[in-house]
Amino acid sequence: MKYIKAQEVLPEEIIEIIQQYVSGDYLYIPCKEGDKKSWGEKSGSKKMLKTRNREIYQKYLTGRSVEELSEEFFLSEQSIRRILCEEKRRAQV
Known part of the structure; x- marks a missing residue:
């Protein structure tokens, strides 16, 4: 997640309203439910x-x-087996 300056994306009026609640701190604004x-x-x-x-x-x-x-992909043998099981399951669906 990268930070965006409020002055670059919000109108001054909205910034002033937000500053009534939070001033000089970081504020996280979550995504809309359908945008996640x-x-x-x-x-x-x-x-x-x-x-x-x-x-x-x-x-x-x-x-x-x-x-x-395991050697080629720099993964443990256990990870390779897990991947093989998942891919085999996907191929059967």
Whole structure:
């Protein structure tokens, strides 16, 4: 989350009203209910991990071992197995 200067986005009248309640402090304004994004959607992390996990699963299907995948992707063997189970479940749906 990055900070935005109130003077850059709010009219002076609204700033004055807010200053009656909070002055010189940080104020968090939550998203509207319909505008919330889940983790990683804004930064692209979620999509990147999804792509990586699919790649891991495809390499496993072509014969790569859990140990080889662990070394290649710098993940524990337990993490690789978890990813393989999740991807296998997705493929069956």
